[in-house]
Amino acid sequence: MEFDENGVCNYCLSFENYRQNAEKYFKTPVDLQKILDKSKVERQGEYDCLVLLSGGKDSTYALAKLVGMGVSVLAFTLDNGYISASAKENIRRVVNVLGVDHVFGETPAMNEIFVDSLKRYSNVCNGCFKTIYTLSTKVAYDKKIPFIVTGLSRGQFFETRLTEELFAKDDVDTIDKTILEARKSYHRADDAVKRLLDTSIFDQDAVFDKVQFLDFYRFVDVDFDEMMNYLDKHLPWIRPSDTGRSTNCLINQAGIYVHKKERGYSNYAFPYSWDVRMGHKTREVSLDEINEKIDEDEVQRILGEIGYSSKDLNTDAILVAYYISETEMAATDLRTRLKTYLPDYMVPTYFQWMQSFPLTDNGKVDRNALRNLALISKEVNTNYVAPDTEFEKMVAAIWSEVLQTKKIGVHDNFLELGGNSLAAIRITSRINNAFDLDLPVNTVFENPNIFQLAQHIEKSISIMLEELTRLR
Template sequence: MDNRAFASNPPARMRDAYAAVPQVKAEFPSDVGVHQLFEQQAERIPDAVAVRSGNESLTYGELNGRANQLARHLVANGVVPGGSVAVLMNRTPACLVSLLAILKAGAAYVPVDVGLPAMRVDYILKDSGATCVLTDRESRSRLDASARVIDVDDPSLYSGESLDLGLPVAPEQQVYCIYTSGSTGLPKGVMVQHRALMNYVWWAKKQYVTDAVETFALYSSLSFDLTVTSIFVPLISGRCIQVYPELGDDVPLINRVIEDNKVDVVKLTPAHLALLRNTDLSRSRLKVLILGGEDLRAEVAGDVHKRLDGRAVLFNEYGPTETVVGCMIYRYDPAVDLHGSVPIGTGIDNVRIYLLDGRRRPVKPGEIGELYIGGAGVTLGYKGKPQVTEEHFITSPFVVGERLYVSGDLGRVNERGDVVFLGRKDLQIKLRGYRIELGEIESALLAYPGVKECTVDSTKTAQNPAAAQLTYCARCGLASSFPNTTYSAEGVCNHCEAFDKYRGVVDDYFSSMDELKAIVTEMKSSRHAKYDCIVALSGGKDSTYALCRMIDLGARVMAFTLDNGYISEEAKQNINRVVARLGVDHRYLSTRHMNEIFVDSLKRHSNVCNGCFKTIYTFAINLAQEVGVRHVVMGLSKGQLFETRLSALFRASTFANDAFEKSLVDARKIYHRIDDAVSRLLDTTHVKDDQVIENIRFVDFYRYCHASRQEMYDYIEKTVEWARPADTGRSTNCLLNDVGIYVHNKERRYHNYSLPYSWDVRMGHISREEAMRELDDSADIEIAKVEGILHDLGYELNDQVVGSAEAQLVAYCVSEKEIPAADLRQFLAERLPDYMVPRAFVQLDSIPLTPNGKVNRQALPKPDLQRTADTAGRAAPRTPVELQLAELWKEVLQIDKVGVHDNFFALGGHSLPALMLLYKIDSQFQKTISIVEFSQSPTISALAMQLGGGGD
């Protein structure tokens, strides 16, 4: 076969009406296996070096011949087409011989990491149905005596016939099975077929291999599917693989790759990329860096790109194992990708990418949806788990006969047409490139004797423990976390008691619908050709009801809506339906600066609403001037009125309307002169004109209307068929509302709607119970989605939990007696990979639950990851060496405080930061300390003693 025929056909971009991004349609050799393309290269360039490792190397001819000989041995020992063979060995040229031999024998390979606990190894071997295990002498001890083992170091295997076997390959035949974490408590094997692998490898060859590319690095575990790129792409391209085995020393393998400086292409996780931020790369020959496995931050990519002086290209490759290594690609652009997350881009060849809502309908560009993946990269499903396969691999509603993989990942299409990754929608997390189902850890913990209940969380989502200890006003429901709040012996808050004293003033301020009718009559006296007023319509219940009733009162209305970029699709349907039913003119107003306004609002107020409100008022005044009306009707609830307008009522003994209105006008003049993003980025010509501000009259509808919430719902549902959107989280119109609530809770430690809701209760607008339900975010806010939007906006939380350090796993257990954390840690270490063992264990009397019975993750107590090992409290550094070491610890662990007796690993450290720490120590103190030595006593005091600068 002449493969050049495929390369000569340029890909065609196809527009699927339902897809999030255009599909690239391209031919690829779908009827052969990757090993057969390798065989073609072996015939073409038999003397070219295919693999190097240290002083050992194999040419294409030698690699192919040895693989053929081993393949014949496998066939003779019962390996059949469609079967499975496990591979458990260190990375060496023999490892590549083994993989190719398995494929040549018609079987699928099952990679097993040599570092896995014995129990997990046994499970994978049994579940996969592996006929035998290919291993080396070094790794043989990892296997049970009953395992059927073939020692690839045995020279007798490599004799006899060395010609290709020529066994046919069925496109849908399994080629490998990689095990990933499973939510049911056991890992699940992802079965990948030849056709899906070939689509990826053929595309990757076109994407990454140029004339300047000669060598790929293979340095990570075979059980990481990122190694597929590093193995098969060079082998079908006639390039060389530089293999880096695990040597058991302290040098991170990525650092060995960089120092060796023998490769042009390296595939790595963002966590490994971060290790290179302080590395001298001025002489590096790297030309292509392929990132995958977790969220890539623009700052990290930028730092490494600069250190490479722009010589290398960085690609962000996204793809679950279930869609073969990578299904989306984005080339990092240092001029554009400055903050937040680097996009994941668009689909690779022959892959369709969909962003769907909760009803599996496509979302519009800019809206958040779940990633569904279709096309040639969708794999066969999970080994021996048909029900789980059915849940995650669904029939496509868009393409007949196609299956879609339900990723559980959230994303949106940005203004440049690229997909941006926004995190998970479930409890699966990515930690240092590993995909972890928290349910698998929980299942393992429940097997420990005495553990009755448990849940596992990440410090990325762990909340403030104060939530479980709040008290609430017996009258209005205001929580004790609200600033300057105290309670009487009867449990009534001081704000309610103050309201009792000034109730008369408040009653005088609020009027009746008769007064509003008089204002409408005044509006009409201006005899404007078309309108009496403009009405702000957000699409929520309050503004919708206000608009309807203004029409009932005979007002001729122009309605307007601020399209802030996050109004949900269903909310827009409400808006469009309402204005059509009422027959009113309507405009959507927007600005390209909205994201900057949101970030500014978050920085100033820890919420997005303040920025939106000011934008709405600015647009309202500009629009009123444009159409020539004086009155702007706002649908702020009574609670929002108190928060934004009425604090002055508490300073008045009587209510005088003229004086009050004048004070509001004066306040508005000051409000629009405050230097913020709105003032800097929008047209403020009118709002900074005193005469305009004095001429425009804002009419607060709910100053005059006293309808209950249920009355409002009943009216708008019947009159204009308003329906509460199902795609907005807690809000009734804005997808960003959850972001403001979440940030405010994290940064200010109380709910930003606490005050408005308490006033709504005092004024009889809602009941205390309704307010309490509205203020409970535990079951409503999808934290992964919110954090994804924050990444997208480029906003960093100012919080001691989120963003202060790398995420750590935390286990919460309920048992009748105290269980030492060391015992739980040891128990899990025998069953789970190291990266899945929690760094902290918290014992609880019970697992907190939400009203609907789900785990209330916001009420889980924050773990004390900085707890010191000594009982006398944290000991401060005593010597210059200890002071210097303490600064290194804080830098590496990203924490604020550390004691000289604190255990590095108890503070959340693991192998990567430990290696970074030891490298920094070597650099600053010119003393090499092995990770083995450090692990035996991982404290500052012990390190200082080794460096000759310890305390007494």
């Protein structure tokens, strides 16, 4: 992040360049009403939509407004084991007053999912959200509910899916298509949710047509004060006093604690900054919540309860494997082999071949000496092959910028470089702009290195030129 002479960061400065296009992505309550009215006519089940109800302020407000629109709603809550008693009481009172049906979802694997999320992302929210989406999609699919409505804030949209590149063209349909492709990749990516829950429903594209996600706050623009005033006047919702920054979840502060320890800032800083840019929160309110004091004793109790040790905290470390063999082996081969036995977060990031291990005076492996070898570069530890063709060089430049890694070989793997669905969106958008193509996001996952992706681009351009020649 960079700041100008007035203390304005590069995100705020660049946002002004595409603010108008970004604002066109957001719609109106009338647009939402039209979608749901059509659902009423075409629905095959009992409900028009399933609403994800956490018990917090955002989802509670969304549920109430949907009921006011005359929508038949099923409310769904993930009981992750850490919803506060006051939040559960809020849920009970609200669904009773609104007269909506409500179900809880749960899984005995939740603690393992929390630990996996902490180790991958330094927060609990990623694992929790994916669990919610997985379980709620099954419910909606079984009950023939065509829409799942989320209570994500507009700041969370920008944090998780909306990138500057998506707004380069004034085309909302393309943005929606890109986000859908990213969602497919997201649900099929390997993590604790995929390993511990039944995610087979996402193997086929059909489920993404039959159950679609609607973000309530894409259609409804409401600021913090207006929302809180509405809840205070119209619903028996009382802000919990036992959940810290969150308005429903006890484990949330544990995730914030780990994120601050490992990455140096709150995991809410990024979405809150977007809420401020979009005018939904003041800077003062956001800073108060981000800087709220954390009960470290309670955090340690919760982390111990879910099986996450303070030794797991990764303040600046990476996992390195030192190995002995007759000849050096390709890191990709070692990594592929280990993935058949270990979860992703236990697979080393780097591999260092050695002819022998340094030993202590007692004849044991000298671990301190290994740490001090300083043989690890930031680049992926494979046999480096430099980009050769113009296509490879252009793709490599895009990857380097997005993934913030200087030296990338044409056979280095996208995921092993730290790539994810958000990075794939950025890369795909820049490639499409550079080559005037319309490649979907999953192209990056299907062609996970520069060599394959460059060949795919070259082939796509050839097909496009042949088609243009034929039409002439």
